[in-house]
Amino acid sequence: MTKIVDELIIDNHLKLRKLKNDDLENYFKVNTSDSAKKGFMAILSTLNGAREELSEIIAEYSSNEPNECGYAIEYRGEFAGVATLEGIGRKRFEHVANIAYSLLPKYMCKGIGTLAVRKLCDYGFETFPLTRIEATVATQNIASNKLLEKVGFVLEGMKRNSCNYQYLGLVDENIYALLKKEDDYKENI
16 A cells, blocks of 8 residues: 655755645646647646646545656745656556656746656655656657756657657657666766
8 A cells, every 4th residue: 555645855945745726727837838838748728627637646645556646846835847657556567657747937947857856756766666767758858858867867769750749740759767776866966
């Protein structure tokens, strides 16, 4: 039985905390910003769609065997973005999760995303039976590729024309992975 913790403190100004219904407007904004449109496969197009997705994430908090572990990134008391481990406990892939993250534009390029991803990876490896965390990123999303490499993710390859992004069309995606045994990933920050 694994329960998702309420919050993960990174420092005096930065933490990950469980998403809540009051986050709906910000959750919608982070998923519909211009920068999100450049980096996501599917963008939420309605507030109701965001409400449904947020409700699904929140429902996972009470599960004894969560499939998803989603957090708000909070910086200086303000909603800055989201970070989520997805696909936890899939049959035959119990040891693998995917990480997804997005920041509101005013919080980008400040190191916030790097620290949040690192903290969520630490938590994932400590809490779930994970040995591998994966991320797929559009090749042209330079900032996100650099973030993953800074945390210690290793570029394993590229999938050509692999994903039809809502606002970009078919794009190539880089495939990254971080292995639990690669203890040096913490040294890269």
